[in-house]
Amino acid sequence: MADPASFINWGLLALSPPGWGGVLLSGFVASIKIAVGGYAFGLALGIGGACGKLYGGPILRDLMECYTTIVRAVPELVLILLLYYAGTDALNHVLGLFGIGTVDIGGLAAGIFVIGIVQGAYSTEVLRGAIKAVPAGQIEAARAYGMSPFKVTTRITLPAMLPYAIPGLSNLWLIATKDTALLAVVGFSELTLMTRQAAGATKSYLLFFCAAGVLYLALTLVSDVFIRLIERRARRGFVEQS
Amino acid sequence: MKKTLNTIALTFALCIAAAGVASAEQVKVGFAAEPYPPFTSPDASGNWEGWEVEFQKAVCAEAKLDCVITPVAWDGIIPALTSKKIDMIIGSMSITEERLKTIDFSDKYYNTPTGVIGPKGEAFEATPEGIKGKTIGVQVSTVHQDYANKYFGENGATVKEYQTQDEANNDLAAGRIDAVQADAIALDAFLKSDQGKECCEMKGNVKDDPAILGAGVGIGIRKGEDDLKAKLNAAIKAIRENGSYETFSKKYFDFDIYGG
Amino acid sequence: MTEPATPDATTHAMAFTPEDLPTSDSFFKPHRIVLLLLAAALVFSIAWFMRWDWLPRYLPRLGQGILVTLAMLVSTSILGFLIAVPLGLVQVTGPWPLKALAKSFCTVIRGTPLLLQLWLLYYGLGSLFPQFPAIRQSFLWPYLRESWPYGVAALTISFAAYEGEVMRGAFAGVPAGELEAGRAYGMSRWTVFRRIWLPRAIHRALPTLNGETVLQLKATPLVATITVIDVYAVISKVRQDTFITYEPLLLLALIYMCLTAILVLAFRTLENRIPTRGA
Numbered sequence: 065m066a067d068p069a070s071f072i073n074w075g076l077l078a079l080s081p082p083g084w085g086g087v088l089l090s091g092f093v094a095s096i097k098i099a100v101g102g103y104a105f106g107l108a109l110g111i112g113g114a115c116g117k118l119y120g121g122p123i124l125r126d127l128m129e130c131y132t133t134i135v136r137a138v139p140e141l142v143l144i145l146l147l148y149y150a151g152t153d154a155l156n157h158v159l160g161l162f163g164i165g166t167v168d169i170g171g172l173a174a175g176i177f178v179i180g181i182v183q184g185a186y187s188t189e190v191l192r193g194a195i196k197a198v199p200a201g202q203i204e205a206a207r208a209y210g211m212s213p214f215k216v217t218t219r220i221t222l223p224a225m226l227p228y229a230i231p232g233l234s235n236l237w238l239i240a241t242k243d244t245a246l247l248a249v250v251g252f253s254e255l256t257l258m259t260r261q262a263a264g265a266t267k268s269y270l271l272f273f274c275a276a277g278v279l280y281l282a283l284t285l286v287s288d289v290f291i292r293l294i295e296r297r298a299r300r301g302f303v304e305q306s
Numbered sequence: 307m308k309k310t311l312n313t314i315a316l317t318f319a320l321c322i323a324a325a326g327v328a329s330a331e332q333v334k335v336g337f338a339a340e341p342y343p344p345f346t347s348p349d350a351s352g353n354w355e356g357w358e359v360e361f362q363k364a365v366c367a368e369a370k371l372d373c374v375i376t377p378v379a380w381d382g383i384i385p386a387l388t389s390k391k392i393d394m395i396i397g398s399m400s401i402t403e404e405r406l407k408t409i410d411f412s413d414k415y416y417n418t419p420t421g422v423i424g425p426k427g428e429a430f431e432a433t434p435e436g437i438k439g440k441t442i443g444v445q446v447s448t449v450h451q452d453y454a455n456k457y458f459g460e461n462g463a464t465v466k467e468y469q470t471q472d473e474a475n476n477d478l479a480a481g482r483i484d485a486v487q488a489d490a491i492a493l494d495a496f497l498k499s500d501q502g503k504e505c506c507e508m509k510g511n512v513k514d515d516p517a518i519l520g521a522g523v524g525i526g527i528r529k530g531e532d533d534l535k536a537k538l539n540a541a542i543k544a545i546r547e548n549g550s551y552e553t554f555s556k557k558y559f560d561f562d563i564y565g566g
Numbered sequence: 567m568t569e570p571a572t573p574d575a576t577t578h579a580m581a582f583t584p585e586d587l588p589t590s591d592s593f594f595k596p597h598r599i600v601l602l603l604l605a606a607a608l609v610f611s612i613a614w615f616m617r618w619d620w621l622p623r624y625l626p627r628l629g630q631g632i633l634v635t636l637a638m639l640v641s642t643s644i645l646g647f648l649i650a651v652p653l654g655l656v657q658v659t660g661p662w663p664l665k666a667l668a669k670s671f672c673t674v675i676r677g678t679p680l681l682l683q684l685w686l687l688y689y690g691l692g693s694l695f696p697q698f699p700a701i702r703q704s705f706l707w708p709y710l711r712e713s714w715p716y717g718v719a720a721l722t723i724s725f726a727a728y729e730g731e732v733m734r735g736a737f738a739g740v741p742a743g744e745l746e747a748g749r750a751y752g753m754s755r756w757t758v759f760r761r762i763w764l765p766r767a768i769h770r771a772l773p774t775l776n777g778e779t780v781l782q783l784k785a786t787p788l789v790a791t792i793t794v795i796d797v798y799a800v801i802s803k804v805r806q807d808t809f810i811t812y813e814p815l816l817l818l819a820l821i822y823m824c825l826t827a828i829l830v831l832a833f834r835t836l837e838n839r840i841p842t843r844g845a
Contacts, residue, residue, distance in 0.1 A: 081350035090352055122597045136582040137826040138819045139784040142798070146815045149382065153389045189579035235576035238677075245679035249791065251339040251379030256682055260689075261348045264341045264472040267501050269693050273686035277678045284677035381802060385811040408809040447806035466793055467803070473793075476689065481696040482711045 091258030101176035106183025113188030135185030194229035336392030339377030395526030414522025417565030421490035577777035631797035646725025654733025675727035717789035
C-alpha cells in the first residue's frame with residue numbers, strides 16, 4: 065500500500081465513465097456560469113451602489129453604507145447561508161406581496177443571486193473609489209462646457225474612472241471564481257462539491273482535489289492574460305506614474 | 307447604457323418567468339448530496355444511483371408525480387423543505403418525534419438497526435462501557451448524533467460530528483476516530499468496500515431507544531400537505547403489494563429491508 | 567509602476583477597515599436619528615417575534631466557539647505573517663530560483679479556493695498519513711489525528727500567500743535612498759534590514775495588513791467543514807438541533823460584525839501608537 069504508484073490512478077480522470085473527468089468538467093462549467101452571472105449581477109449592483117453612495121440623498125447613502133459594511137464585516141460563508149435560505153424566501157414574500165406569485169429560485173439562479181449580492185458590495189466600494197479618483201477639474205471643465213449630467217457621466221466620469229477601477233474589478237472577478245467554491249456548503253453542484261463527491265466515491269482524495277486545484281488555477285491564469293490585455297487598453301494615453 | 311440595463315432587466319424577467327413555468331407541475335425530491343451507499347451515490351457520469359433512487363422512481367411512477375431529484379446539503383435539508391426549495395425528502399430520514407414537530411412524514415418505507423463499527427483487532431462492544439474513553443464519529447442532524455450524545459457522550463466518550471457519513475467513515479479508516487455509529491445497512495456497505503474491508507469491522511448493534519432512533523425511515527413532507535401524504539402512502543403500499551419493491555430491493559439486499 | 571493589480575484597493579473593498587468607522591458626532595443628524603429608530607424597531611421585532619428560547623442553552627458553547635475562532639485567527643495571522651516576510655523579501659532581492667519558487671507559491675495559493683486547499687490537506691494528506699506506520703507511531707500522531715492542525719496549516723498558508731504579495735510591494739516600495747543612507751553609515755546588510763528595511767516595510771503594509779486580518783477572520787468559519795468546533799460550527803449545531811434557520815444565522819452575523827469591529831478598533835489603536843511624520 066505504501067507504493068507511491070498505487071496512489072495515482074489516472075484512469076479515474078478519464079472524461080467518460082468510469083472516469084470522473086466529465087463530472088468534474090461539468091462542475092467546472094457550473095462554477096464558471098455562477099461566477100460570470102454573479103459577477104455581472106454584482107457589477108450592476110455596484111454601479112447602482114456607487115452612484116447611490118456618491119450622488120444619492122442622505123438616506124440612500126446611509127442604506128448603501130449599511131449594505132457594504134455588513135458584507136465587508138461578515139464572512140462570505142455566513143452570508144451565503146443567510147442569502148441562500150432567507151434571501152430567496154424573502155424575495156418570494158416580496159413577489160407574493162406584488163401578486164406575482166412565488167418563483168422557484170433553485171440551482172443556478174440562487175447561486176448567481178447569492179454571489180451577486182456579495183460581489184455587489186465589493187464592486188460598490190471599488191467603483192466608488194475609482195469615481196472619486198477622477199480629478200474634479202475634468203468634471204468641472206465638462207460642466208463648464210455645458211454638458212448635461214448624463215453626458216458628463218458617459219463622456220468623462222465613466223471613461224476616466226476605468227483605469228482606476230479595472231485593477232480592483234479584475235481582482236473581484238478572481239475572487240468571484242473562488243467564492244463559488246463556498247456554494248459547496250449548501251449542496252450546490254459546482255466544481256468543489258463534485259470533486260468531493262468523486263473523491264468520496266472513489267477514495268482518491270488527493271488526486272481529485274489536486275485536479276480541481278489545477279482547473280481553478282487554470283481559470284485564474286487564463287483570466288490573468290485577459291486582464292492584462294484589458295488593462296493595457298484601458299491605460300492607453302495614461303501617464304505612467306512611479 | 308440604458309439599453310444594456312433594459313436588456314439585463316428583460317433577461318432577469320425572462321429567467322424568472324422561465325423558472326416559474328418550469329416548476330409548475332414538478333415535485334422536487336431532496337436528498338443529501340453525498341455518497342451514501344447503497345442508498346444514494348453518484349456515479350462517474352454524474353447521475354445518482356442506489357436503492358433509494360430506485361425507490362423514489364417507483365413511488366413517483368405509482369403516485370403519478372413528475373419528480374425531479376434535487377441534491378441538497380444534508381445539514382440544511384429540513385430548512386430546504388420548509389422554505390420550499392424541495393417538496394419532499396427521500397433521504398434515509400428516520401421518523402422521530404423531534405422531527406415531527408417541524409415536518410410531517412409518510413409511512414415508513416424501510417427500517418434499519420443501528421450499528422457501530424471500529425478498527426479491526428480492537429475488541430470493544432457497542433455499549434456505553436465499551437465506547438468509554440473513545441472518540442466516536444456520527445453524521446450531524448441524524449438520530450445517531452442524538453443517540454451517541456446521550457448514551458456515549460455522557461458516559462465518557464467524545465462524539466465527533468461530521469457533515470457527511472462518508473467523511474466519518476473515511477476518518478475511521480484514517481485512524482482519526484475509534485468508532486462510527488450509523489445505520490447498520492449503510493455501515494455494512496462500507497465494510498464491503500475496499501477501504502472498509504481493509505480497516506474495519508462491525509462491533510455490534512446498539513441497544514434500541516425508539517424515542518431517539520425513531521420508527522423506520524419515511525418520506526419527509528411539509529406539514530399540512532395531506533393530499534401528497536395520502537398519495538405517497540398509497541403508492542408505498544401499492545409497490546409493496548405489487549412486488550416492484552421486492553424486485554428492485556433484490557438488486558441490493560438479500561433480506562427484506564422493510565423490516566417488521 | 568506597471569504592477570497590474572493593487573491589492574490594497576481590493577482588500578479595502580472586501581474588508582471593513584478603520585477609515586470606515588463612524589465618528590460619534592456623525593449619529594446626530596436628523597435623518598440618521600430616524601434611521602436609527604427604524605433600526606431599533608427592526609431589532610426589537612427580531613428579538614420579540616422570532617424564536618430565541620434556544621439561546622441560554624447554547625451560550626457556554628457559543629463562548630467557547632468564539633474563543634476557538636479567535637485562537638484560529640490570532641495563531642494563523644501571526645504564523646502567516648512570519649512566513650510572509652521572507653516570502654516578500656525573496657521576491658524582491660532573492661536569487662532567481664527562490665524568487666520563482668516564492669512567486670509560484672503565491673500564485674498557486676491565491677489562484678485556488680481556500681475551501682479546496684483545506685479539504686486537500688485534511689482529507690487528501692490526512693488520509694495518506696496513516697498508511698505509513700512510521701507516522702502513526704511518531705510523537706506527532708496524536709496531533710495529526712486532530713482536525714485543528716490542518717485548519718491552522720491551511721489558514722496559515724493562505725494568509726502567508728496573500729500577505730507575502732503585500733510584503734513584496736512593501737519591501738519594493740521603501741525608497742532606495744533610505745537603504746543607501748543606512749549603508750553609508752556603515753551598517754551591515756543585516757542591520758540595514760533589521761533597522762530600516764523591515765520596519766519601514768511593515769509600516770507601509772500596516773493598513774493592508776489590517777484589511778487582510780479582517781479577511782482572515784472572514785475565512786475562519788471554513789474550518790468548521792473539517793470538524794473544528796468554532797463559533798460557526800456551534801451555530802450550525804443549533805440549526806441542526808432546533809431546525810431553526812434564520813435566528814442562529816442572524817446571531818452569527820452579529821457575532822462576526824462585533825468581532826470585526828473589535829479587530830478594527832484594535833488596529834486603529836495600534837496604528838495611532840506608531841509615530842508618523844506629520845504633514
